[in-house]
Amino acid sequence: xxxxxxxxxxxxxxxxxxxxxxxxxxxxxxxxxxxxxxxxxxxxxxxxxxxxxxxxxxxxxxxxxxxxxxxxxxxxxxxxxxxxxxxxxxxxxxxxxxxxxxxxxxxxxxxxxxxxxxxxxxxxxxxxxxxxxxxxxxxxxxxxxxxxxxxxxxxxxxxxxxxxxxxxxxxxxxxxxxxxxxxxxxxxxxxxxxxxxxxxxxxxxxxxxxxxxxxxxxxxxxxxxxxxxxxxxxxxxxxxxxxxxxxxxxxxxxxxxxxxxxxxxxxxxxxxxxxxxxxxxxxxxxxxxxxxxxxxxxxxxxxxxxxxxxxxxxxxxxxxxxxxxxxxxxxxxxxxxxxxxxxxxxxxxxxxxxxxxxxxxxxxxxxxxxxxxxxxxxxxxxxxxxxxxxxxxxxxxxxxxxxxxxxxxxxxxxxxxxxxxxxxxxxxxxxxxxxxxxxxxxxxxxxxxxxxxxxxxxxxxxxxxxxxxxxxxxxxxxxx
Ligand SMILES: [Zn+2]
Numbered sequence: 001x002x003x004x005x006x007x008x009x010x011x012x013x014x015x016x017x018x019x020x021x022x023x024x025x026x027x028x029x030x031x032x033x034x035x036x037x038x039x040x041x042x043x044x045x046x047x048x049x050x051x052x053x054x055x056x057x058x059x060x061x062x063x064x065x066x067x068x069x070x071x072x073x074x075x076x077x078x079x080x081x082x083x084x085x086x087x088x089x090x091x092x093x094x095x096x097x098x099x100x101x102x103x104x105x106x107x108x109x110x111x112x113x114x115x116x117x118x119x120x121x122x123x124x125x126x127x128x129x130x131x132x133x134x135x136x137x138x139x140x141x142x143x144x145x146x147x148x149x150x151x152x153x154x155x156x157x158x159x160x161x162x163x164x165x166x167x168x169x170x171x172x173x174x175x176x177x178x179x180x181x182x183x184x185x186x187x188x189x190x191x192x193x194x195x196x197x198x199x200x201x202x203x204x205x206x207x208x209x210x211x212x213x214x215x216x217x218x219x220x221x222x223x224x225x226x227x228x229x230x231x232x233x234x235x236x237x238x239x240x241x242x243x244x245x246x247x248x249x250x251x252x253x254x255x256x257x258x259x260x261x262x263x264x265x266x267x268x269x270x271x272x273x274x275x276x277x278x279x280x281x282x283x284x285x286x287x288x289x290x291x292x293x294x295x296x297x298x299x300x301x302x303x304x305x306x307x308x309x310x311x312x313x314x315x316x317x318x319x320x321x322x323x324x325x326x327x328x329x330x331x332x333x334x335x336x337x338x339x340x341x342x343x344x345x346x347x348x349x350x351x352x353x354x355x356x357x358x359x360x361x362x363x364x365x366x367x368x369x370x371x372x373x374x375x376x377x378x379x380x381x382x383x384x385x386x387x388x389x390x391x392x393x394x395x396x397x398x399x400x401x402x403x404x405x406x407x408x409x410x411x412x413x414x415x416x417x418x419x420x421x422x423x424x425x426x427x428x429x430x431x432x433x434x435x436x437x438x439x440x441x442x443x444x445x446x447x448x449x450x451x452x453x454x455x456x457x458x459x460x461x462x463x464x465x466x467x468x469x470x471x472x473x474x475x476x477x478x479x480x
Pocket of ligand 1: 329
């Protein structure tokens with residue numbers, strides 16, 4: 001999200017707990033206190049030493065109950081939201097309560113029904129736990145910090161279970177995805193390395209456009225899209241992949257868009273943070289979305305690279321940079337929505353509302369009423385604000401936010417949880433909205449190819465987790 005994170009004033013020091021958490025737990029076996037001897041089945045083994053993993057510490061508090069500590073972002077203990085870890089060596093029908101005890105935020109969609117994700121070796125598709133198994137409350141045992149507790153029942157002894165804050169989307173997955181696109185040798189898709197992160201990971205830049213637009217001297221209308229500046233905001237990657245998949249498709253709208261526009265996409269601005277399992281910061285603890293004013297080539301190299309490119313395009317008389325959209329995920333709001341800038345010029349301000357209004361007509365999960373325009377001082381270093389100030393009156397700069405949890409369809413009150421597919425669909429709808437914006441509709445071939453639609457998948461019984469229907473413990477976590 002683009003908002004500044006809020007820590008509870010009552011949360012004691014800013015670390016969330018007094019014992020510093022160094023790294024992720026690594027195949028950590030929890031033995032009952034006083035137990036010596038070989039670990040037995042049911043002595044849970046926790047692990048987060050894998051890509052995008054995050055779990056800093058485990059304390060067993062009773063036979064069933066475990067306190068889990070998020071590992072703070074590297075070099076920045078203020079941010080503790082993303083978690084992603086595995087549990088193995090379980091016993092069949094073993095019931096547990098996990099308490100995530102050191103969130104750095106107080107407001108959370110957990111209050112509105114959000115639930116953690118789970119999958120297991122034999123059920124590899126991510127599922128959300130049912131909200132009735134999830135509690136979010138202020139806990140006197142943890143300095144009145146907000147704690148999220150969930151009950152779970154392990155049902156298959158051989159399975160390794162994985163729990164996460166939201167659908168993970170790793171750097172490696174992203175690289176494999178781009179590799180697979182490159183192998184298709186499309187003459188309208190180009191991938192280049194715009195720079196490298198501090199840990200030498202790739203900053204990829206994609207160009208999607210008809211080859212005609214890349215001829216020497218051709219004038220270009222550019223739409224620039226970036227994602228994952230905040231590494232824990234994984235929905236950003238699904239939305240971005242939805243945009244890319246649509247733009248490279250054979251859909252008649254995609255063809256027209258490629259003919260008229262040049263799409264420049266840097267889908268992962270913070271590859272180190274993504275790899276490390278951070279929520280908001282880079283390896284060195286910087287919130288990169290506060291450093292657009294003066295990015296350093298050594299401390300913020302990916303941001304520096306993107307900014308240089310944007311300025312270069314801005315100074316090129318043949319290039320018209322028309323849109324800049326930075327994709328985030330929001331931890332307290334529902335739906336997709338946008339943040340835009342405020343301008344003194346009323347007419348410019350009105351024109352800026354056009355794109356989100358059109359997107360709202362195309363995407364049932366996008367809310368124009370949640371879209372807002374501001375010039376808060378705390379957001380001065382964001383991409384949207386900085387570029388909104390730099391670029392001239394013909395450019396529009398937005399932050400596109402999408403909920404970590406759900407959307408509410410107009411006219412109803414029921415929250416529909418986002419799936420990976422629903423995030424990608426929002427991306428497809430963002431892409432096709434440029435057709436409406438540029439009034440290119442008459443150019444689309446009159447063939448009946450519908451937009452790819454959401455498939456409703458009914459989960460077979462073998463893929464379901466057996467979940468505790470009651471909390472089976474004589475004390476609920478609320479009473480601790
Ligand atoms: Zn963000």
